[in-house]
Amino acid sequence: MLTFDEYQQRVIAAVRSLPPRTVDAADAPALLGLVMAESVRTRRALPGFTNSAMDGYAVRAADVRQATVDAPVSLPVAGDIPAGDTRTLRLEPGTAWRIMTGAPLPDGADAVVQVELTDGGLDRVAIREAVDAGRAIRHRGEDVEPGDEVLPAGTLLRPRHVPALISSGVGEVSIIPRPRVAIVSTGDELVPPGQDPGHGQVVDSNAPMLAALATECGFEVTAVRRVGDTAEEVRDVLTELAEHVELIVTSGGVSAGAFEPLKLAFEGGDSFDFVKVAMQPGKPQGFGKLGSATVFALPGNPVSSLVSFLVFVAPAGRVLAGRDPTVHTVEAAVAETWTSPPGRQQFARVVFDDDGRVVRPIGGQGSHVLGGLAGSQALAVVPADTTDVAVGETLHVIPLEGLA
């Protein structure tokens, strides 16, 4: 039996980042969660032109130096400069332009007086307060100059990066693509989602669950299949899928029964390993390569499949995507005792309480308990040498939300 850490390190070490690909930067929303393979340098200055930060009047600060509430300075208004005005305009000394936020500053102006400090006049404007040169002005290039790096290589694209990327004027960017994932559930007992199971049958809930997990992790699910319990069928389907995806995730058929199709198909070959891992749930695990595809053969019990995906498949998939494999955890104290099997690192379903500071177990901890899984918020990680989880003990906890 391998320890959890040994097996997790083994699967992470067996994968490498996918080769970079060039894509259209204008598709930025579709690139969320992807890693920039090269740094992005802006082709443009930002702001691209000197402009007003306020709705008001563009002036020369020297012309309004004497302005006070009691003795406003009155200036003739040359006209309006709305945002989007593409004219190149000039401010004559002793005059003002009415100007809107984001509109280009006329040459000769060095300050904007916001409209609240004026009478808002159209032909003439009374300015009631002196302003310093530079007031309410956003200078060309004050944010970034052409050639500045706006996104370093390795940036994981988040919504906050999108404006800099889009405004930088680069047409194409180099990214590490999303790993393509095929999900395959195995078992003669399975019926498709939406169909009523007969006696001895169960609805295939693992395939949709694994597809949902992969999607939430930012991977691209390109195939979802269900196959029966024969080694030939499993081998044929996986071999075909391996030509089109980087990651294949199967569920079922890896324990000790008489008809374990994954084992029958691949055990004994030099590219597959079937092992027992000292964890609960998730003890039986299979891992291997088919062509260039990495295959995870997860146990069929639904909770075992989910836990195995989170702690093995997701980290390996993140490595393929050029990302950090670390599984995000928080710390919380135990509010209610439960037991854990000896010698196995437990991933216990829990709910948070007290603003996330403490956790309580929820439902039974059996690997088939779907209702308890739905009601849970996190997995508390109980070390292999703990059998009675004590109230007050601090545990690492894997939140089940926000996996991306």
Ligand SMILES: Nc1nc2c(c(=O)[nH]1)N[C@H]1C(S)=C(S)[C@@H](COP(=O)(O)OP(=O)(O)OC[C@H]3O[C@@H](n4cnc5c(N)ncnc54)[C@H](O)[C@@H]3O)O[C@H]1N2
């Ligand atoms: N003699 C032993 N029996 C078992 C052992 C063992 O060490 N010795 N390990 C147990 C553990 S732990 C687990 S976990 C399971 C894993 O079994 P398999 O991976 O072979 O999975 P199956 O037998 O195909 O199914 C197990 C269970 O899960 C249900 N299932 C399977 N696929 C789906 C699906 N797509 N959607 C919903 N439910 C699914 C299936 O009906 C079974 O109830 O083995 C133990 N046995």
Ligand code: MOO
């Ligand atoms: O280890 Mo199994 O995964 O208990 O259900």
